[in-house]
Amino acid sequence: MKTRVVRFLTIVVAWPPAVGAQHAAPSTPRDSALHALNRLAYGPRPGEIERVAAGGVLRWIDAQLAPDKIDDETVAKRAREFDVLKYDRGDLARLYAEVQRARQQRKRMGDTAADKPDDSPIAMRGRRFAAQVQQLAVVRAALSERQLYEVMVDFWTNHFNVYFAKGADRFLTPDYIEHTIRPHAMGRFEDLLIATAKSPAMLFYLDNWQSIAPGAFPRSPLSALRREDQEVRRAPKGINENYARELLELHTLGVDGGYSQHDVIDVARIFTGWSIRRPQQGADFEFHDWAHDTGDKQVLGIEFERGHGMDEAIRLLKLLADHPATMHHVSRKLCQRFVNDDPPDGCVDDAVAAWQRSHGDIRDVLRAIFHGPDFWAAANIRAKVKTPLEFVVSAARAVDAEPDTTPRLAQVVARLGEPLYLHVAPDGYPEREDAWVNSGAVLDRMNAAVALAAGRLPGAVATLDSVAPVTANPVQLIAGIDGGILGGTMSENTKRVIAEQVSDITDPVQARALAVGLAIGGPEFQRQ
Amino acid sequence: MSISRRVFVKSGGVALFSLGMDPLFLARAALGSYKPLPPVAACCRPVLVCLFQRGAVDGLNMIVPHGDPLYYRERPRIAVPQSDVVDLDGYFGLHPRLAALKPLWDSKRLAAIHAIGSPDATRSHFDAQDYMESGTPGVKATPDGWLNRYCQHDREHQDTPFRAVAFGPELPRILAGTAPSLAIADLQAFGLRAPQAAARDRLTRAFEELYAGSATGLLSASSQEAFEAVQTLKRVDPTQYQPANGADYPRGKLGKAMLEIAQLIKADVGLQVAFADVTGWDTHVNQGATEGQLAARLAELGQTLTAFAQDLGEKLDDVVVLTMSEFGRTVRENGNSGTDHGHATAMLLLGGPVNGGRVLGAWPGLDPASRFEGRDVAVTTDFRDLFAEVLARHLGARDLSAIFPGFTPDPARFPGAIRG
Numbered sequence: 001m002k003t004r005v006v007r008f009l010t011i012v013v014a015w016p017p018a019v020g021a022q023h024a025a026p027s028t029p030r031d032s033a034l035h036a037l038n039r040l041a042y043g044p045r046p047g048e049i050e051r052v053a054a055g056g057v058l059r060w061i062d063a064q065l066a067p068d069k070i071d072d073e074t075v076a077k078r079a080r081e082f083d084v085l086k087y088d089r090g091d092l093a094r095l096y097a098e099v100q101r102a103r104q105q106r107k108r109m110g111d112t113a114a115d116k117p118d119d120s121p122i123a124m125r126g127r128r129f130a131a132q133v134q135q136l137a138v139v140r141a142a143l144s145e146r147q148l149y150e151v152m153v154d155f156w157t158n159h160f161n162v163y164f165a166k167g168a169d170r171f172l173t174p175d176y177i178e179h180t181i182r183p184h185a186m187g188r189f190e191d192l193l194i195a196t197a198k199s200p201a202m203l204f205y206l207d208n209w210q211s212i213a214p215g216a217f218p219r220s221p222l223s224a225l226r227r228e229d230q231e232v233r234r235a236p237k238g239i240n241e242n243y244a245r246e247l248l249e250l251h252t253l254g255v256d257g258g259y260s261q262h263d264v265i266d267v268a269r270i271f272t273g274w275s276i277r278r279p280q281q282g283a284d285f286e287f288h289d290w291a292h293d294t295g296d297k298q299v300l301g302i303e304f305e306r307g308h309g310m311d312e313a314i315r316l317l318k319l320l321a322d323h324p325a326t327m328h329h330v331s332r333k334l335c336q337r338f339v340n341d342d343p344p345d346g347c348v349d350d351a352v353a354a355w356q357r358s359h360g361d362i363r364d365v366l367r368a369i370f371h372g373p374d375f376w377a378a379a380n381i382r383a384k385v386k387t388p389l390e391f392v393v394s395a396a397r398a399v400d401a402e403p404d405t406t407p408r409l410a411q412v413v414a415r416l417g418e419p420l421y422l423h424v425a426p427d428g429y430p431e432r433e434d435a436w437v438n439s440g441a442v443l444d445r446m447n448a449a450v451a452l453a454a455g456r457l458p459g460a461v462a463t464l465d466s467v468a469p470v471t472a473n474p475v476q477l478i479a480g481i482d483g484g485i486l487g488g489t490m491s492e493n494t495k496r497v498i499a500e501q502v503s504d505i506t507d508p509v510q511a512r513a514l515a516v517g518l519a520i521g522g523p524e525f526q527r528q
Numbered sequence: 529m530s531i532s533r534r535v536f537v538k539s540g541g542v543a544l545f546s547l548g549m550d551p552l553f554l555a556r557a558a559l560g561s562y563k564p565l566p567p568v569a570a571c572c573r574p575v576l577v578c579l580f581q582r583g584a585v586d587g588l589n590m591i592v593p594h595g596d597p598l599y600y601r602e603r604p605r606i607a608v609p610q611s612d613v614v615d616l617d618g619y620f621g622l623h624p625r626l627a628a629l630k631p632l633w634d635s636k637r638l639a640a641i642h643a644i645g646s647p648d649a650t651r652s653h654f655d656a657q658d659y660m661e662s663g664t665p666g667v668k669a670t671p672d673g674w675l676n677r678y679c680q681h682d683r684e685h686q687d688t689p690f691r692a693v694a695f696g697p698e699l700p701r702i703l704a705g706t707a708p709s710l711a712i713a714d715l716q717a718f719g720l721r722a723p724q725a726a727a728r729d730r731l732t733r734a735f736e737e738l739y740a741g742s743a744t745g746l747l748s749a750s751s752q753e754a755f756e757a758v759q760t761l762k763r764v765d766p767t768q769y770q771p772a773n774g775a776d777y778p779r780g781k782l783g784k785a786m787l788e789i790a791q792l793i794k795a796d797v798g799l800q801v802a803f804a805d806v807t808g809w810d811t812h813v814n815q816g817a818t819e820g821q822l823a824a825r826l827a828e829l830g831q832t833l834t835a836f837a838q839d840l841g842e843k844l845d846d847v848v849v850l851t852m853s854e855f856g857r858t859v860r861e862n863g864n865s866g867t868d869h870g871h872a873t874a875m876l877l878l879g880g881p882v883n884g885g886r887v888l889g890a891w892p893g894l895d896p897a898s899r900f901e902g903r904d905v906a907v908t909t910d911f912r913d914l915f916a917e918v919l920a921r922h923l924g925a926r927d928l929s930a931i932f933p934g935f936t937p938d939p940a941r942f943p944g945a946i947r948g
């Protein structure tokens with residue numbers, strides 16, 4: 001199997017021939033470029049399949065694995081248009097506190113409309129910022145040259161899920177994405193794991209910020225613990241298992257990773273005191289040694305002797321990051337994302353081996369997946385249905401749309417069932433198609449496709465000239481769309497239906513818009 | 529499925545002709561796999577509405593064991609004071625924010641069941657929800673949900689796309705499977721959008737042909753269900769709906785979902801199994817007692833169920849609403865005036881067929897010695913016994929062991945939720 005693929009890859013990039021002789025899918029450099037662009041990127045932009053094929057698919061993959069070396073000034077410039085990035089965590093915390101105070105005041109004044117949307121200027125600004133954060137993710141995914149990097153940012157955002165609408169996470173999430181997820185998305189897993197454990201967004205989301213040793217008391221006045229947002233009015237009084245459980249079940253070992261309820265409790269004890277400063281003081285990570293349980297603990301049979309402080313959680317995180325169950329669990333999810341909803345064992349094995357060799361360097365794990373036989377196997381080509389984000393971004397890329405800072409496209413992603421940063425449960429959006437493919441969502445995709453192609457999505461204007469020329473010849477039109485948007489995978493049925501639909505439309509500009517809308521809303525474009 | 533669909537294509541052509549549609553329309557319709565409206569469903573079909581409280585509701589503060597001093601001893605900050613509880617039977621009572629449901633209790637159309645849950649000990653939301661929806665506790669590999677398996681094994685109602693509907697953007701695990709089921713985020717906006725009706729119909733047909741011809745796998749099944757549903761909804765016209773009897777649904781997703789369920793029930797489109805879910809029950813911190821976070825969620829739930837019952841009026845005689853939640857919460861409050869993940873919880877049953885006015889299930893008590901792992905309410909009713917009873921005695925399901933593989937449903941263990 002392996003030799004077969006090595007052979008195939010050598011053909012694709014015209015490297016010196018190696019052993020093996022069997023036929024392998026995909027059959028042409030264009031096909032493999034399309035496959036790589038569908039999986040490592042958010043789909044091809046007009047002309048990109050040809051560019052990647054001409055330069056060599058493996059060379060393009062290698063370049064994507066080193067995102068720092070890819071010039072990305074265009075998207076950096078676009079990102080600067082999002083003024084939410086000019087505000088740090090402290091600024092957003094203050095804005096949030098101000099909105100909350102105003103709301104409380106309205107409630108106290110007996111304003112019965114206090115539960116209705118708050119249309120005060122400051123509340124509007126808060127909502128605009130929230131919408132910007134979501135739209136920024138779409139813009140980066142659509143326009144960045146570091147496509148694989150953006151895919152991985154989305155992957156880790158779900159793996160280390162936080163919920164944007166939970167209390168303080170309203171102002172902690174933007175910082176979490178910028179300074180916890182993004183800097184580590186293609187580094188070492190251990191660094192990412194430690195960064196998320198220390199992140200105020202995660203500490204708040206999974207309640208660890210207020211997990212303390214039973215009976216512990218702060219040296220400073222209790223009021224120091226009281227929060228602006230009134231989520232908690234009383235001082236915490238004991239351990240909270242929430243983060244500990246999800247750390248083991250979701251972030252590292254996996255639910256079958258061989259831990260017990262006892263392990264969960266002792267992990268929670270190890271993390272007692274990992275907390276957050278008050279929002280007015282910037283809401284940074286803060287370790288409270290007074291809150292830390294300094295007793296003996298045991299996790300997965302390993303002793304954590306008494307007398308330690310913050311260091312023992314770091315020791316635990318390193319141990320978890322390097323645990324075979326973690327390697328397997330995370331590798332499996334990566335294979336699910338990049339290869340097949342039902343990840344082949346061989347892919348997982350290759351990824352785990354690379355993880356062991358590289359001590360959890362994510363780039364090496366990814367390289368092993370992309371160079372493995374399963375990634376290129378015929379059974380896995382177009383075997384996945386795009387997620388809502390993948391569909392919307394790939395559609396925008398297909399028609400060369402340049403989304404602006406208005407949240408139009410982010411709203412479409414939400415309508416398709418997966419609003420960004422708003423998966424309430426800590427497991428993040430699932431990697432399996434049955435989570436997002438259903439009759440309602442399929443109709444919504446068709447609607448979004450037609451609207452995008454017809455220019456009815458202000459803020460994301462399609463440049464159809466770069467897809468296909470305006471022509472009265474339906475065969476030429478359809479051929480252009482097939483090549484430009486579907487990489488030549490359009491079915492005979494789709495060609496027939498589009499031809500029939502445009503046959504009585506006299507305005508060729510309208511005919512093209514309808515044809516593009518049908519192609520993007522049609523069945524072939526839903527797959528990757 | 530395929531046979532009845534072919535029959536419909538034939539009769540549908542006739543119906544269109546009689547409506548005087550233009551020939552071009554007919555030509556296009558004939559090219560595609562046009563599907564007409566299903567026949568008007570008979571009245572009085574039983575309907576099951578499942579309502580999932582995601583996040584693990586605190587059963588002890590929903591159906592309060594106010595007659596047990598241990599309840600008050602274990603929850604000094606979050607117990608509902610006896611003076612606030614709406615007493616039901618001298619021992620249990622409703623949370624005060626569920627008071628709107630008391631008349632339904634008094635008229636024997638509301639029951640509760642306590643100490644119900646999973647035989648699996650997991651305290652993971654995801655596992656426990658998964659098991660409650662797959663109907664196979666402890667077995668992760670089950671590909672489909674138990675509501676879907678019911679639909680697979682009872683094939684009487686296959687002539688309507690609205691037989692099984694989940695109200696929300698995602699089709700939930702409980703309805704995942706090979707039997708057709710719909711996910712509807714917004715009944716009014718369901719379907720293709722276009723400025724004029726003619727353009728909308730044309731787009732609908734075009735996409736229907738695209739998917740009928742080239743879609744594979746789940747995409748194919750989902751799109752097929754979608755287009756059947758679009759046809760039916762055209763007839764129902766949800767934009768004109770007014771709740772009956774002054775029913776006032778709370779704003780928010782839950783109220784909207786239940787309003788739409790009531791609407792489809794009354795429209796007789798063949799709805800048999802409906803599903804909605806509501807989040808916000810994971811009250812680790814500051815859950816509150818008479819007032820507070822949990823109280824607010826319960827108020828929304830109580831008002832929604834009350835509005836639903838009012839809106840349905842006599843139709844409620846054919847309907848059972850069943851609430852469920854993946855597990856309960858710790859008997860003792862935690863350090864943050866909240867509760868952590870526990871084991872057994874309470875569920876509610878509402879509707880004409882319900883054996884109402886009683887708290888069902890064997891109550892294990894709150895004594896630490898009888899608790900699960902010393903901390904949680906023990907499970908005395910396997911949730912499958914309740915679900916199986918509702919399927920068998922309300923919907924008339926016959927093959928219960930196929931719906932709950934690995935489990936032998938025994939009528940002797942049914943908790944007695946449905947009137948005989």
